[in-house]
Amino acid sequence: MPKPVPRNAFYAQSGGVTAVINASACGVIETARKHKDRIGKVYAGRNGILGALQEDLIDTSKESARDIRALRHTPAGAFGSARYKLKKFEDSTAQYERLIEVFKAHDIGYFFYNGGGDSADTCLKVAQLASRIDYPLQAIHVPKTVDNDLPLTDCCPGFGSVAKYVAVSIREAGFDVASMARTSTKVFILEVMGRHAGWIAAAGGLAAEKAGDSPQIILFPEITFDEEKFCARVKECVDRYGYCSVVVSEGVKNAEGRFLADAGTRDAFGHAQLGGVGPVVAEIVKRKLGYKYHWAVADYLQRAARHIASKVDVEQAYAVGKAAVELALKGANSVMPAIVRVSDKPYRWKIGVAKLADVANQEKKLPRDYITADGMHITAKGRRYLAPLIKGEDYPPYRDGLPQYVTLKNTPVKRRLKADFVV
Amino acid sequence: MPKPVPRNAFYAQSGGVTAVINASACGVIETARKHKDRIGKVYAGRNGILGALQEDLIDTSKESARDIRALRHTPAGAFGSARYKLKKFEDSTAQYERLIEVFKAHDIGYFFYNGGGDSADTCLKVAQLASRIDYPLQAIHVPKTVDNDLPLTDCCPGFGSVAKYVAVSIREAGFDVASMARTSTKVFILEVMGRHAGWIAAAGGLAAEKAGDSPQIILFPEITFDEEKFCARVKECVDRYGYCSVVVSEGVKNAEGRFLADAGTRDAFGHAQLGGVGPVVAEIVKRKLGYKYHWAVADYLQRAARHIASKVDVEQAYAVGKAAVELALKGANSVMPAIVRVSDKPYRWKIGVAKLADVANQEKKLPRDYITADGMHITAKGRRYLAPLIKGEDYPPYRDGLPQYVTLKNTPVKRRLKADFVV
Numbered sequence: 001m002p003k004p005v006p007r008n009a010f011y012a013q014s015g016g017v018t019a020v021i022n023a024s025a026c027g028v029i030e031t032a033r034k035h036k037d038r039i040g041k042v043y044a045g046r047n048g049i050l051g052a053l054q055e056d057l058i059d060t061s062k063e064s065a066r067d068i069r070a071l072r073h074t075p076a077g078a079f080g081s082a083r084y085k086l087k088k089f090e091d092s093t094a095q096y097e098r099l100i101e102v103f104k105a106h107d108i109g110y111f112f113y114n115g116g117g118d119s120a121d122t123c124l125k126v127a128q129l130a131s132r133i134d135y136p137l138q139a140i141h142v143p144k145t146v147d148n149d150l151p152l153t154d155c156c157p158g159f160g161s162v163a164k165y166v167a168v169s170i171r172e173a174g175f176d177v178a179s180m181a182r183t184s185t186k187v188f189i190l191e192v193m194g195r196h197a198g199w200i201a202a203a204g205g206l207a208a209e210k211a212g213d214s215p216q217i218i219l220f221p222e223i224t225f226d227e228e229k230f231c232a233r234v235k236e237c238v239d240r241y242g243y244c245s246v247v248v249s250e251g252v253k254n255a256e257g258r259f260l261a262d263a264g265t266r267d268a269f270g271h272a273q274l275g276g277v278g279p280v281v282a283e284i285v286k287r288k289l290g291y292k293y294h295w296a297v298a299d300y301l302q303r304a305a306r307h308i309a310s311k312v313d314v315e316q317a318y319a320v321g322k323a324a325v326e327l328a329l330k331g332a333n334s335v336m337p338a339i340v341r342v343s344d345k346p347y348r349w350k351i352g353v354a355k356l357a358d359v360a361n362q363e364k365k366l367p368r369d370y371i372t373a374d375g376m377h378i379t380a381k382g383r384r385y386l387a388p389l390i391k392g393e394d395y396p397p398y399r400d401g402l403p404q405y406v407t408l409k410n411t412p413v414k415r416r417l418k419a420d421f422v423v
Numbered sequence: 424m425p426k427p428v429p430r431n432a433f434y435a436q437s438g439g440v441t442a443v444i445n446a447s448a449c450g451v452i453e454t455a456r457k458h459k460d461r462i463g464k465v466y467a468g469r470n471g472i473l474g475a476l477q478e479d480l481i482d483t484s485k486e487s488a489r490d491i492r493a494l495r496h497t498p499a500g501a502f503g504s505a506r507y508k509l510k511k512f513e514d515s516t517a518q519y520e521r522l523i524e525v526f527k528a529h530d531i532g533y534f535f536y537n538g539g540g541d542s543a544d545t546c547l548k549v550a551q552l553a554s555r556i557d558y559p560l561q562a563i564h565v566p567k568t569v570d571n572d573l574p575l576t577d578c579c580p581g582f583g584s585v586a587k588y589v590a591v592s593i594r595e596a597g598f599d600v601a602s603m604a605r606t607s608t609k610v611f612i613l614e615v616m617g618r619h620a621g622w623i624a625a626a627g628g629l630a631a632e633k634a635g636d637s638p639q640i641i642l643f644p645e646i647t648f649d650e651e652k653f654c655a656r657v658k659e660c661v662d663r664y665g666y667c668s669v670v671v672s673e674g675v676k677n678a679e680g681r682f683l684a685d686a687g688t689r690d691a692f693g694h695a696q697l698g699g700v701g702p703v704v705a706e707i708v709k710r711k712l713g714y715k716y717h718w719a720v721a722d723y724l725q726r727a728a729r730h731i732a733s734k735v736d737v738e739q740a741y742a743v744g745k746a747a748v749e750l751a752l753k754g755a756n757s758v759m760p761a762i763v764r765v766s767d768k769p770y771r772w773k774i775g776v777a778k779l780a781d782v783a784n785q786e787k788k789l790p791r792d793y794i795t796a797d798g799m800h801i802t803a804k805g806r807r808y809l810a811p812l813i814k815g816e817d818y819p820p821y822r823d824g825l826p827q828y829v830t831l832k833n834t835p836v837k838r839r840l841k842a843d844f845v846v
Binding site: 013016017019047048050074075076077078079080081082083084164167168169171172173175176177178179180182183184185188190206207209276278279294295296297298299300301303304305306307308310312387390391392393395398400401402403405 | 436439440442470471473497498499500501502503504505506507587590591592594595596598599600601602603604605606607608611613629630632699701702717718719720721722723724726727728729730731733735810813814815816818821823824825826828
């Protein structure tokens with residue numbers, strides 16, 4: 001029997017980057033390099049899927065083993081990511097056809113797409129089109145999102161490290177404000193990401209291991225903001241503990257269903273661009289209670305903070321990248337490696353498989369029973385789920401006091417198509 | 424010759440806390456414990472100098488050696504700090520007399536005051552009064568401030584760790600925005616502390632080791648904000664590197680000498696925009712250049728971030744605490760242990776001594792020649808000064824993914840005075 005001829009792979013990063021998405025890239029590339037009889041070169045899309053649409057491919061075979069290894073400890077998207085949602089298949093077959101055309105031109109037989117819900121959907125659509133036109137392609141989605149909102153996986157790589165950053169930061173800030181509260185700041189507010197779901201805000205609750213620990217209050221998007229209840233609780237904390245520390249999700253809404261801080265601008269997907277609920281909540285504290293306050297907005301720092309990444313998260317991110325290639329080699333298509341929790345304590349997990357048809361365009365919501373009855377903290381059940389995800393440290397190497405993150409050469413692949421594609 | 428009878432020591436933390444002020448406390452207490460023939464107990468002021476004024480002392484001898492050791496890796500002020508400036512000696516001799524009265528009541532012969540410029544001044548005044556009334560007291564100031572503005576010391580413990588936090592954070596956020604810039608955020612702005620001096624903002628510049636590295640722009644309080652020049656530079660960076668990352672000091676002022684943060688920009692609804700200079704600069708970028716932006720305000724996170732403390736900073740913080748006690752044992756009074764730089768490369772330092780009369784109420788300013796001619800970055804000279812201060816990592820211990828910081832028992836000392844003192 002003739003040996004199968006190796007075909008190339010295409011890997012792209014999608015959506016908001018994380019502290020560990022490059023660890024998934026590392027898993028994909030290192031695993032592919034071990035199977036050169038089956039997988040030729042791994043091409044990466046420069047700026048995600050745009051790289052495929054515009055035939056702007058990066059030849060990862062030009063990178064040294066050492067640099068590829070360094071992806072494991074480098075945050076953000078080494079090949080560039082994109083906030084670019086493909087149109088509905090019915091509305092723009094041209095986009096999908098272009099992808100296949102580029103794949104054909106470069107003999108790409110494997111499509112690894114590293115992203116969230118939208119990219120899982122795209123991945124599935126591309127697989128379906130390829131099948132329809134008899135182009136042999138295996139499309140595997142590699143899960144990633146700080147939002148932790150993908151279904152059918154215990155958690156999403158990227159989330160654990162944001163969770164750890166937020167829990168560590170609010171613990172540290174809590175110590176700070178506690179020591180200043182007698183004569184100065186009494187209320188500290190940390191604004192965190194999570195437009196639609198309170199997963200990240202909930203993670204802040206891990207820092208509070210006993211009554212009175214920081215944070216005393218968490219404000220979730222799932223719970224309508226009640227100014228009176230909130231202020232009463234702040235006062236109670238200041239009276240009892242001398243200070244109050246608050247984690248607030250950017251997605252918190254008022255009784256009219258409006259974001260508490262709606263900047264009015266909109267991003268490429270038409271989502272309202274948020275930022276600034278921290279100062280809004282601080283202003284309420286000032287106006288209603290008169291306490292001196294400070295607020296912080298972590299913004300990109302929280303999802304880029306590779307220096308304080310969760311070891312579990314790094315390992316899972318690498319594992320889903322590796323598993324994606326192994327699944328492809330076993331002939332799988334239109335699937336996503338998923339994280340399966342085997343036990344909470346001790347925490348054990350393994351890699352499972354989810355069908356993309358079941359994954360795409362579904363959101364995993366923060367269960368109501370992870371939030372306390374008063375809507376301002378996490379329950380023991382929530383803690384049991386979240387706690388393992390921030391376990392362990394995985395420090396990057398340092399030189400002269402700074403983490404050494406890799407910037408790849410990102411050598412372009414020679415174009416083979418004549419036509420440009422306007423995105 | 425009769426052996427000297429041991430006398431007690433009083434230690435207090437003053438002003439804004441840092442990631443390493445407790446390391447100084449650790450140095451004071453551990454060193455005092457080694458000299459029980461000379462120093463009886465170390466009493467700490469609950470909430471800084473208020474603890475002395477109100478005779479609210481903490482008996483640190485009740486703490487285990489292990490917990491005192493843990494102060495070395497615990498951020499913020501373990502005994503409480505205070506933003507409380509004593510009045511001028513001429514205006515309120517009562518405050519100073521009360522301090523001496525409390526010291527007398529508890530046989531305190533050593534006063535270790537851990538703070539910035541104001542507390543150096545207080546320390547000196549207390550020593551002068553004690554001398555005038557023949558109360559035997561040795562007053563030693565232990566330097567601390569994230570602002571790095573004390574004279575006669577190469578740097579201030581607390582600064583190196585904020586510097587490292589800011590440099591690491593802006594490097595990480597730079598990687599993030601660089602990977603998103605093609606389709607999303609092009610400009611990232613990180614607001615940092617430093618109302619009067621740009622030391623902390625300057626430290627962000629360490630992350631940029633070669634042209635194009637993040638941050639491309641630093642905005643200093645020392646340089647009047649020039650909107651046109653700033654916008655031109657942002658555009659140049661976006662054109663050349665695809666993105667632009669900015670560190671802005673909270674103290675940046677406009678041509679009228681007003682803080683940019685107070686410049687009164689308004690949102691779409693005409694509401695005064697809340698909060699810091701970060702969002703104000705972001706709004707300028709949006710309005711003038713139309714780029715999508717993100718901003719972060721690090722606030723307390725930067726000075727509480729013990730998880731990413733500089734090893735040099737931790738060592739220096741401990742060393743000045745230890746040296747304060749050793750100086751006292753040698754009979755010194757009205758002095759401050761100072762850090763003396765012996766060489767830049769390799770970085771070597773030792774402990775020297777500064778007279779409080781020379782320290783009090785002086786500010787060390789950021790030299791103009793640490794800032795580039797265009798006013799938007801640091802020079803090689805600035806880098807040479809700053810680089811050693813962030814060197815080395817000194818990770819706290821972790822359990823279940825969270826740093827284990829100590830909360831002391833803080834047992835009160837029985838009061839001996841009848842009168843209360845109203846502060």
